[in-house]
Amino acid sequence: MNRVFLIGIAGDSGSGKTTFAEGIRRMFHGRVAAFSMDDYHTLSRKERFERGITPLNPEMTDLELFREHLLMLKCGKAIEKPVYDHSLGERRCCERFEPGEIVIAEGLHTLYEGLNELYDYRIFVDPAREIKRTWKLKRDVEERGYRREDVIREIIQREPDYKRFVDFQKIYADTIVKIYPSMLKSSERISYLSSQEEMYRVRLVFTNLSVNMKHVGLKLDLSRMIKAGERDFAISFFSDYYYGKRASFIDVDGFLSVEIFQSLLDVLRDETGEKLEWDVGEYASSTEIAKLMICWNLVEVMNSEKI
Numbered sequence: 001m002n003r004v005f006l007i008g009i010a011g012d013s014g015s016g017k018t019t020f021a022e023g024i025r026r027m028f029h030g031r032v033a034a035f036s037m038d039d040y041h042t043l044s045r046k047e048r049f050e051r052g053i054t055p056l057n058p059e060m061t062d063l064e065l066f067r068e069h070l071l072m073l074k075c076g077k078a079i080e081k082p083v084y085d086h087s088l089g090e091r092r093c094c095e096r097f098e099p100g101e102i103v104i105a106e107g108l109h110t111l112y113e114g115l116n117e118l119y120d121y122r123i124f125v126d127p128a129r130e131i132k133r134t135w136k137l138k139r140d141v142e143e144r145g146y147r148r149e150d151v152i153r154e155i156i157q158r159e160p161d162y163k164r165f166v167d168f169q170k171i172y173a174d175t176i177v178k179i180y181p182s183m184l185k186s187s188e189r190i191s192y193l194s195s196q197e198e199m200y201r202v203r204l205v206f207t208n209l210s211v212n213m214k215h216v217g218l219k220l221d222l223s224r225m226i227k228a229g230e231r232d233f234a235i236s237f238f239s240d241y242y243y244g245k246r247a248s249f250i251d252v253d254g255f256l257s258v259e260i261f262q263s264l265l266d267v268l269r270d271e272t273g274e275k276l277e278w279d280v281g282e283y284a285s286s287t288e289i290a291k292l293m294i295c296w297n298l299v300e301v302m303n304s305e306k307i
Ligand SMILES: Nc1ncnc2c1ncn2[C@@H]1O[C@H](COP(=O)(O)OP(=O)(O)O)[C@@H](O)[C@H]1O
Pocket: 011, 012, 013, 014, 015, 016, 017, 018, 019, 020, 135, 136, 138, 139, 287
């Protein structure tokens, strides 16, 4: 098998790593294999609790085995990896994992020293605290079956470890995805006020500007954007330094009509020759648009590596 394109996604628990990985997997249909670093936990939930240690502490992840596996996957070799069962809170052995053309590794410590240089593309997801809390609470209660009060207690307990052990990894990322509450909410059309759908403002920080960005020009037709949108939408660009690196910042807020989103997608498909599968409803949310922009950047990096 040829060399694999390796993507690392890091971020806090409940910050949307798995959701982003799933988004990328769907876009590059059939070419992506994704796995979670949770599977490399060293202790069970009970043991961690007894020792008063959170999973955010890197000692709770077998970084050495994970590194070994990344190196194997990078050369296209299959691995026998452990599996962490969230319903039991225990690690069990083992399952075979076959690399795809693209492999995504997502987890709390994927961009640690000794690991971050192994990837071809690094993403750090970084939602605002209140958004992350809401997402984690909902997911842990509804999908993982935990008691609400236990999750709230853990969220509070984990915060110092997040700063100590997870947050700094963003300095190694090619793309940082920051998610904030929308700034457009108050001016949304009245017909949408009863909508259950949350609105977010996404800030993308691209730090890999040294990549030769000549393959794809993602043209935004501003006049169509203004005419076609019934829902509020805002986009802005600026450049600045991000932890010592020159970076491009793109802020996207609200919803874009599907016709405009589709036309952006068509440009991306035409210029890259990638099929890129996407499933959006009547409107594309800021997080969908963010995924499209990351995908554009990803394809640029993939192409630049082929040269
Ligand atoms: N872009 C998004 N928009 C709305 N909700 C989201 C989004 N991303 C994640 N979520 C919510 O947050 C929860 C946690 O996301 P998940 O991807 O499982 O996080 P992680 O893998 O980082 O722990 C999901 O179950 C989902 O409900």
